[in-house]
Amino acid sequence: MRNALELVGGLVVTTDNSGGIGMKEADAVHAPDDLVGYFTARVTLLEQWAAGAEPVAVILHNFAGDASWDDYLSGIRRVFSESTLGMPPISGSSETNMEMLQSAMAVTMVGRRCREVAQSGGSWFLYGRPLVGQDVIREPEKCAELGKVKRALDGELIDAVWPAGSGGIGAEWLRLTGRPLARWPAGVDPAASAGPATAVFVRAVPGKEAEASDHFRDYFDEIE
Structure with missing residues (x-):
């Protein structure tokens, strides 16, 4: 496994985050929120596959405000569509008490191990x-x-x-x-x-x- 956390019962947790990338004026890289959501979820899914798992639930951590939620979610859904996977249940939270100057978000996936990562001599x-x-x-x-x-x-x-x-x-x-x-x-x-x-x-x-x-x-x- 690369960065996955394996739990009892074959559950696998992976996560990735993004900071300073988005549509806020102070962001270091300006990019649409749906693209940020897509690439963050992409890494998290690849970590699942590296661990021999497939996701069964998704958690979105949104620090950029309510206005970014739907676009982040759109990017996450695109990851599952491109991967020909059904969209698992998704939940999460948005920071609405404090306004951040830069965009920040994270995607966590809970998966279930479905295959052993073979120790083959392949190239x-x-x-x-x-x-x-x-x-x-x-x-x-x-x-x-x-x-x-x-x-x-x-x-x-x-x-x-x-x-x-x-x-x-x-x-x-x-x-x-x-x-x-x-x-x-x-x-x-x-x-x-x-x-x-x-x-x-x-x-x-x-x-x-x-x-x-x-x-x-x-x-x-x-x-x-």
């Missing part, structure tokens, strides 16, 4: 490219597609998922494997932040590497 691939800030908005075609990842899991083309974060793919690879990254796609900076998990490590089921490559196609490269 690892990088799907997507590290992006952060405005590059996430400018280059959406480089973001790993949730639907493709989910279909690859369901079709048993891949048996493990590991989202990359702000430390970059080099730090993430070291954390995942315990060894330095020795091979990565040309033009990619291993230290560059992958922001809201725009890049994801996936492990191909042994013997299905070519199938996986045909399935993911663009921005899909073997690493080691």
